[in-house]
Amino acid sequence: MIEMDYVLGLDLGTSSLKGDLLDESGKTVCVASTEYELLTPKSGYNEQNPNDWVQACYRLFEKMSQKISDFTSNLIGISFSGQMHSLVVADEDGNALRPAILWNDVRTTKQCNDITENFGEEILKITKNLVLEGFTLPKILWIQENEPEIWKKVRKIFLPKDYLRYFLTGNFQMDYSDAAGTLLMDIKEKKWSQVILKKYNIPIEYLPELVNSFDFVGNLDENIKKSYGFKNNIKIFAGGADNAVSSLGTGLNDYETAIASTGTSGVFLSLEDSIHNEYNGKFHLFNHALPDKYYSMGVTLSAGQSISWFKDLIAKSESYDKFLSNVSDVPIGSNGLLFTPYISGERTPYFDSQIRASFIGLNDTHSLDDLKRAVIEGVTFSLKDSQVLMESLREKEFRRIISIGGGAKNKEWLQIQADIFNTQVVTLDTEEGPGLGAAMIAAMGVGWFETVEECVAHTITYINKIDPISENVAEYKKIYELYTQVYPYTKDITHALSEDPV
Structure with a gap:
């Protein structure tokens, strides 16, 4: 039996963290998932404990180890897909200050109406999107208005997969595809919008460094590596928003x-x-x-x-x-x-x-x-x-x-x-979707495939071609x-x- 290296795609969804393990031939060799709790403190409120995502990742490592005997010895890369828009606010050390406000939380209608009435045209020009409850900016304004004591302590703003990646690497980044769903980024210039940040009193220092989805952003933390018995220096790649990464996975x-x-x-x-x-x-x-x-x-x-x-x-x-x-x-x-x-x-x-x-x-x-x-x-x-x-x-x-x-x-x-x-x-x-797409990003990152077309050819097969x-x-x-x-x-x-x- 020929021994192969692996890359892991992690898809941080609303109900579970799913892992897709890919080998060098482009074959999915293992799929696993771990669930976590959805918190609904009030009608229309949807939250999660960000630390649950980290613990789910550790459980997923254990599941993969049990299913694949050479998982810890042959894993060389990890990348991510994640639920868009959901807001995590943290202190300087990355400790979450409150539960994450999820993409499907609809408490921010007032904030959306205020933004649309007072700044809607400017937001649309910069971000190319209308203001809706799902986006991140209205959630930030809700915290500013309703939990000012929390906002005073905020020093880092994350989206979910970036929070998980921060705990795996210690590095503070966000890719352009996820940043585009915050209503904080100029999507043409691929920069945080100084105009929007100034308007809503959000210090740019609170926001991560912007990177490409395929960028190498650090190695797996040495303590985590030792805890789970990983043998290689595991390279971590930024990953992207679930819809973007899912489309890659198709x-x-x-x-x-x-x-x-x-x-x-x-x-x-x-x-x-x-x-x-x-x-x-x-x-x-x-x-x-x-x-x-x-x-x-x-x-x-x-x-x-x-x-x-x-x-x-x-x-x-x-x-x-x-x-x-x-x-x-x-x-x-x-x-x-x-x-x-x-x-x-x-x-x-x-x-x-x-x-x-x-x-x-x-x-x-x-x-x-x-x-x-x-x-x-x-x-x-x-x-x-x-x-x-x-x-x-x-x-x-x-x-x-x-x-x-x-x-x-x-x-x-x-x-x-x-x-x-x-x-x-x-x-x-x-149909593996975003987990496979994340694994494909890692596969490209470690150099298994030179082009996206080559990666697609090795990983994806179409069936049921139906003509009108x-x-x-x-x-x-x-x-x-x-x-x-x-x-x-x-x-x-x-x-x-x-x-x-x-």
């Missing part, structure tokens, strides 16, 4: 391919070669993990969530495969039924938190399977909104879409995607035109219904 490296992701929320993501001012806040636009690249991202707030909501209403204990097993028996258009997946509001293209979902066209002949297919079609139409807007603003045409998440696991849904997108849809042989069927495309085009009319006709009604009762 092999996305050209401008004519997009990703359609159907997790709890849905994402339509495209690589960009420059900053496109015509987007003007219509999409999220961030620096990519790939040097000097960017990515645009449209979001459907309730993609998989719409399906799980409906399944739980009808058949909570049923598997998704069984629940969706008969949708192929329903014709295109669900026998004249439309569903808009706005159960939690919608992001792209409307940025409307008060819009709500609708079944349109329901009559007494409709079956449960009709409703199931309508939900799937509605989620895909919502992702189509991002595709259409992206292609029209940039005068571009996607020639391939990589489908990941729940939508990639159902053959009928894959054909529906190909037909609605009118684009070839492919899936991954093994022309007659289906024509039918869906007509139905999609009707779908786009539902939002303007239901907006005022659902806004009124969602208002607090008098």
Whole structure:
């Protein structure tokens, strides 16, 4: 047996830390994860103890050691992916001063409104993004306003993966792809914005050094190395934001391919070669993990969530495969039924938190399977909104879409995607996502591959290449035109219904 070196990709998510161990051939040899607690002290508050991430990393080292006999002797590199936007404030020594405020925490509506009203246009010009509760800057302002005694002690500001990496190396850095999601960085200049920092009284000394995702940022701390029996000087590479690193882990490296992701929320993501001012806040636009690249991202707030909501209403204990097993028996258009997946509001293209979902066209002949297919079609139409807007603003045409998440696991849904997108849809042989992308960054860092294309060729295999069927495309085009009319006709009604009762 030929002995090989390993690199480890660590994906610091909202519920767990996942590790993807890659060998020199580009093969994933081990995947493991460790969970940690989500804290919800109040409605709308989502927090975590940053030290839980560090302890999860140590547990992951132990799990890998148990599963792979030569893990500690052959590991040579580590890199990271991490949940974006979540705020950690710490003292001079890096000790967290309070629980991290996570990306999905919505306590900062007041701060967002204040920023938008008083500085929104300037923020958009500098950061290329609208001000939303998920971003880091509003969380900083919330601490300034609500916990001034904490703010007085702050000397370091981290995002999650950078906090973990600080404890592994002792070095204080943040990569451009994660910094782009803070609303503190000029994404074109790739510098912390002095204008924003001055406006909101944030000393630049509190912020990390900015680096590229592929940059070497230090070796694993000697004490940690000895504690776990690592034999090599393990090189640490910066890593990046989860969406950027996940796209790398799907092999996305050209401008004519997009990703359609159907997790709890849905994402339509495209690589960009420059900053496109015509987007003007219509999409999220961030620096990519790939040097000097960017990515645009449209979001459907309730993609998989719409399906799980409906399944739980009808058949909570049923598997998704069984629940969706008969949708192929329903014709295109669900026998004249439309569903808009706005159960939690919608992001792209409307940025409307008060819009709500609708079944349109329901009559007494409709079956449960009709409703199931309508939900799937509605989620895909919502992702189509991002595709259409992206292609029209940039005068571009996607020639391939990589489908990941729940939508990639159902053959009928894959054909529906190909037909609605009118684009070839492919899936991954093994879907590892951000953990694999982080491992790929480490593999490039230690010199296993000279180019990203070579790395992708060794690590990623596509399957299920599904082409659109022309007659289906024509039918869906007509139905999609009707779908786009539902939002303007239901907006005022659902806004009124969602208002607090008098």
